[in-house]
Amino acid sequence: MKETILSGFRPTGRVHIGNLLGALENWVKLQNEYTCFFEVADWHLLTTSYDNVSSLQENIFQMILDWLAAGIDPEKSTIFVQSLVKEHAELYLLFSMITPISWLQRNPTLKEQIRDLQLTSDNNYGLLGYPVLQAADILCYKATVVPVGEDQLPHLELTREIARRFNNLFKNIFPEPKSLITKFPKVFGIDGKKMSKSLNNAIYISDSDEEITRKVKLSITDTTKIRKNDKGHPETCNVFSYHKIFNQNETENIKSLCEKGELGCVDCKNICSKKIIEYLSPIREKRNIYEKNPHMIFEIIQEGSQKAREIAKKTLDEVNESMNLKINRRFYDKTSL
Numbered sequence: 001m002k003e004t005i006l007s008g009f010r011p012t013g014r015v016h017i018g019n020l021l022g023a024l025e026n027w028v029k030l031q032n033e034y035t036c037f038f039e040v041a042d043w044h045l046l047t048t049s050y051d052n053v054s055s056l057q058e059n060i061f062q063m064i065l066d067w068l069a070a071g072i073d074p075e076k077s078t079i080f081v082q083s084l085v086k087e088h089a090e091l092y093l094l095f096s097m098i099t100p101i102s103w104l105q106r107n108p109t110l111k112e113q114i115r116d117l118q119l120t121s122d123n124n125y126g127l128l129g130y131p132v133l134q135a136a137d138i139l140c141y142k143a144t145v146v147p148v149g150e151d152q153l154p155h156l157e158l159t160r161e162i163a164r165r166f167n168n169l170f171k172n173i174f175p176e177p178k179s180l181i182t183k184f185p186k187v188f189g190i191d192g193k194k195m196s197k198s199l200n201n202a203i204y205i206s207d208s209d210e211e212i213t214r215k216v217k218l219s220i221t222d223t224t225k226i227r228k229n230d231k232g233h234p235e236t237c238n239v240f241s242y243h244k245i246f247n248q249n250e251t252e253n254i255k256s257l258c259e260k261g262e263l264g265c266v267d268c269k270n271i272c273s274k275k276i277i278e279y280l281s282p283i284r285e286k287r288n289i290y291e292k293n294p295h296m297i298f299e300i301i302q303e304g305s306q307k308a309r310e311i312a313k314k315t316l317d318e319v320n321e322s323m324n325l326k327i328n329r330r331f332y333d334k335t336s337l
Helices: 017-030 042-049 056-070 087-096 101-105 108-116 125-139 150-169 209-218 238-246 248-260 265-291 294-322 329-335
Strands: 004-009 035-040 077-081 145-148 178-181
Touching: 004 017, 004 125, 004 145, 017 035, 017 056, 017 145, 017 265, 035 056, 042 056, 042 125, 056 077, 056 265, 056 294, 077 294, 087 125, 087 294, 101 125, 101 150, 108 125, 108 150, 125 150, 145 150, 150 178, 209 265, 238 248, 238 265, 248 265, 265 294
Parallel strands: 004 035, 035 077, 145 178
Antiparallel strands: none
16 A cells, blocks of 8 residues: 655745745655645644735635646645644644643744744744644644655654654554655745745746746846856856756756856846746646636645545544543443443
């Protein structure tokens, strides 16, 4: 039997090329080897954005459009929205009863998130406890493998600890999921910083040809190359990092011409933008088909969430029975004798 994978995104809107290369292309490959559940983690979004939900439904729609366009196949994988599977919340509650607060407070990823998002010290309970909700997400489907970056390993280890503790206290129900470290090229934003929607430096897979060209023209290049004929240093150039991803067959030639001062930054950017457009073109064509048929997205969400809920319900039935939370008619019949 295939092993089971769970992974997901918070619905913050359209997917950029960093997400595509860092996760989606990997998911597309994994769905041929594993039983895959891909989650729109809308409850997780609320841990930091509870006061900004006006665009939530639009963001869910746009994100799933990008998933499908990238090659996530609802015939092969289960695509679902977290809040439509209420069993996640129930398992989250039960796990919270057996999870020491010290386990959550020592979480380095939480500390990094608070720092990166510039959150106040007076954080909400949901943010502190979201690794427990993440554990519920994974273990609802008894996932045995979780694709993660190295920065997410502490979260997965907490999931393993919660599974281990539950199994020791009650009944051996949950596997201890192992990590599948995903290696992918680091994609910087057009300003040379980490590509991020919040920094407004991202190239989205749904961007038009004109928008991609405009953004690449704005991209930071080698700051020491002032004139066209100056010798460049490609390894310090953000545009060259895009060439290494989207223009691999010509990378060495681009590098050589730049270092010799035979290729100016304007021409280099024009070549680069054309290669990115070429790479994304089939994805955008597929996206347009789904975008013109929004009822298809709704049906995929409904069918996937129903399928996910049926599986999660079976898990919760086992959990409730093992924790003696399942009302047993025979107990009451016997007691009345």
